[in-house]
Amino acid sequence: MDIDNQPYLVVEANFVRMQQRKPVMQTKLKSLITNKVIENNFHPGDRVEEADLTHRRSGYLYSDPDHAYFMNNETYEQFGISLEQMGDQARFLKEGMEVDALYYNGEPVSVELPGKVNLKVVQTIDGARGDTAQGKVTKPATMETGFDVNVPLFIKEGDVIKVNTETGEYLERVNE
DSSP: OEETTEEEEEEEEEEEOOTTSOOEEEEEEEETTTOOEEEEEEOTTOOOBOOOEEEEEEEEEEEOSSEEEEEETTTOOEEEEEHHHHGGGGGGOOTTOEEEEEEETTEEEEEEOOSEEEEEEEEEOOOOTTGGGGTOOEEEEEETTSOEEEEETTOOTTOEEEEETTTOOEEEEEOO
16 A cells, blocks of 8 residues: 555554444554554545555575665666665575565565575584483574574584575475
8 A cells, every 4th residue: 555655565454343433444554665564543434545566576686784686587677675674584585586576666665585495504513412302402503694593403514494584484404
């Protein structure tokens, strides 16, 4: 939806009906440009413009300290998205990764990563015998992109694992 010339995504919506009052739709909206979450109430009869959003496949190129750079696969146009705007998703970016770029009024405003990505384990400790008796069934492992994930004890350096990009959790070992 388009509010004050900014695209918003409805994160949560609740229909509330109170005695002797008009019903209200209570919403939490997330800005696709600034990532800020606002709360807004809509009354019956309120009109909301639909945002002019398009999706285009793009490839991740590289990052600098402030931005991640992508290339539109159709037009070969390059664009940058601030790492602050990307939030935790920036830790899953690896060279050549295909993403879904979201364009608002013809300008790129954000990217959506695939739900799962395959990453190589570059550093982890060996699981010691008896660790499972103490309830420790995972260990930390550093991925090729530089962030840490808790993995099962059988994962070794050099293994490729599948990670959920929404939660940052280990899903499974992948044979590549």
